[in-house]
Amino acid sequence: MSVENKKSPPSYYVPAQSPWPILGAIALFFVALGSGLSIMQLNKSDVSGIFLLVLGLAILFIMLFSWFKDVITESSNGLYSKQMDISFKQAMLWFIFSEVMFFFVFFGALFYARNFSVPWLGGASNNVMTQQILWPDFQSFWPLLKTPAGETTQAMGWQGLPLINTLILITSSVSLHFAEKAMQQDNRPRLKGFMAITLLLGICFLFLQANEYIHAYHELGLTLQSGIYGNTFYLLTGFHGLHVTLGLILLFIALLRILKGHFNGQHHFALKAGSWYWHFVDIVWICLFFIVYVV
Incomplete structure (x- = not known):
């Protein structure tokens, strides 16, 4: 999200298709589902909710860092x-x-x-x-x-x-x-x-x-x-x-x-x-x- 441009392109930059939005939606789904199951399983030995929560958070972090990397690369290349x-x-x-x-x-x-x-x-x-x-x-x-x-x-x-x-x-x-x-x-x-x-x-x-x-x-x-x-x-x-x-x-x-x-x-x-x-x-x-x- 930097504005560190080497040049000012005359047109509005439109990035290529990206997998990160759908991956972020999947991550948030697992986070929501895992959070709900974890609360329901507080007094039980079932850990499926915690597993889904951790999985969702891991996917979310990967998505965030990858998406940020793409935006930083585009900005550094003067595309904005x-x-x-x-x-x-x-x-x-x-x-x-x-x-x-x-x-x-x-x-x-x-x-x-x-x-x-x-x-x-x-x-x-x-x-x-x-x-x-x-x-x-x-x-x-x-x-x-x-x-x-x-x-x-x-x-x-x-x-x-x-x-x-x-x-x-x-x-x-x-x-x-x-x-x-x-x-x-x-x-x-x-x-x-x-x-x-x-x-x-x-x-x-x-x-x-x-x-x-x-x-x-x-x-x-x-x-x-x-x-x-x-x-x-x-x-x-x-x-x-x-x-x-x-x-x-x-x-x-x-x-x-x-x-x-x-x-x-x-x-x-x-x-x-x-x-x-x-x-x-x-x-x-x-x-x-x-x-x-x-x-």
């Missing part, structure tokens, strides 16, 4: 015009906008559950009889720490790992900003250093989030079977963790290209696109931190 540069920017912005809509829907579902479903089930608007039929001993407050089966769990507090992870992501955005400034100044030593710091901070975030999940599952009893609170917690934080992983892949590829001498102060859209995405992921986490953990 200025219109292609504009198209890349528009495509990245539309992609980020689509991700904003994804999180908007998830936050909306959480808002609806907290402000409409829970009060309604608790007897709001004269629905006392409905409450007695559906869940007689239901208590209308958030978070819901008791399931209809009588099992209880604990809420995940905002202190500790969630707060540390928030500071880590904010720091990573700052280090990435300095990396962009170094790129604009063609200061490659500073660029490499700040890019490496950003990647390490992102890896630390995922590592601590995995530890948070282990703590929630084993010590707080917070599982996918613990009701709507547990489901929304893992859905929002897990989906965000997936975006952090994708952001790390984009930045890692950009760092590899930097180490190979790609980019300059004027032409470095691959780095800029990864930076846009990373800052978007950080902003989403700050919103998620306050809405899911604090409020």
